[in-house]
Amino acid sequence: MSTTAPPPPHAAAGAPGRDDRARRLTDALRAAPRPPLLQAPRHGLLDRTGRSTLAAVAQVLAFVAFVGDVAVAGAGLLRRPRGWRWRVLLREIELGGFDALPIVGVTAFLLGVVVAYQGADQLRHYGANIFVVELVGYAMLREFAPLISAIIIAGRSGSAFAAQLGTMVVGEEIDALQTLGIHPLQRLVWPKLMAMALALPLLTVFADIAGVLGGMVMARSQLGIGFAEFTDRFGRVMQGSALLLGVGKALVFAQIIVLVGCFQGLRTAGGADSVGRQTTAAVVQAIFLVIAADALFSVAFNLLDL
Structure with missing residues (x-):
């Protein structure tokens, strides 16, 4: 005959006790006053x-202080020319x-086409077809070529600068450089400044050529002005000062793009989401400052x- 061992006394007696304690604890929590949910304070329009x-x-x-720090770092490089990394500059x-x-070439070419087409539609009514040369020349050399080149570089390279430096900040690579005694501004910012100071003016000259070529194509198709006639008048009426003014503006735009991109990248704090925010801010602020600087140049x- 098989016999079943009775359950331990403490098990049979302990289960109801635990249930009673759990029930009393639940009742006590329900009866306790609940603190109000904390809500974010609402600020008025004036406060915001x-x-x-x-x-x-x-x-x-902070940006002005950053520009000052970059200038001081550049003075240090002038005292120690061996600190230049020419391979980084060429890269x-x-x-x-x-x-x-x-x-840049495709965009400038299409912009020259647009300028010539819009001008041709108006000049045709007054028999002033030949003046499309001055319209395309001055518009591209003085305004559109440096401006469109700077906007493209701001979206292309300015965002890359901010993302690169922001990722280095998140990965604590900037702190590692400082620990090794390497100045981050000299190693990371100044090569970009020098490279863009050389690259953007040359891109502007290339955009001038592409834009004028687009204007020539449209002038021939819409106004019957041949390439030889367009080139001859362009060489007679256009002045070298128009080209120099556009290249000078491009040099200033290059410094704005690099400084804003590096500034926003070094202000990154947190994780990958902060890198995205700073990259967006770098592009928006660089384009705004470039357009504002162009307006000041015009005045x-x-x-x-x-």
Whole structure:
């Protein structure tokens, strides 16, 4: 005859006790007063405007301080020319200049086509077809070529600068450089500044050629102005100052793009999402500052009668 061992006394007696304690604890939690849910404070319009203004002023001051630090780092490089890394400089020129030739050339060519087409539609009514040469020449050399080149480089290279430096900040590579006694601004920012100062003016000249070529094609197809006639008048009426002004503006635009991109990249804090935010801010701010600088150049050139 098989016998079954009775359950331990503590098991039979302990289960109801645990159930009672759990029930009492649940009742006590339900009876306890619940604290109100914390909600984010709501700020009024004036408060939000003030906060945004203070944040913008703080960012402007930080950018000015960053430009000063870059200038001091450049002075240090001048005292120690051996600190230059020429291979890095040539690599930056290749990435920021040579690789951008196709997109800049195509965009400038199409822009020249648009300018000539819009001008031809108006000049045809007054029998002033030949003046399309001046329209395309001055528009491309003084304004559109340096501006469109800078906007393309701001979206292409400015974002790359911010993403590269932001990733290095997140990966603590900037701290590692400082630990090794390497100045981050000298090693990372100045090669980009020098490379873009060389690349963007040359890209602007290339955009001038492509834009004028696009204008020539449209002038021949819409106004019956041949290539030889267009080239002859272009050489007689266009002045070298128009080209020099456009190249000078491109040099300033290059510094704006590099400084804004590197500044936003080095301000990265947190993880990958911060890299994306700073990259977006770098592109938006660089394009805005380039257009604002172009407007200031236009006013200054008008006042100086250039």
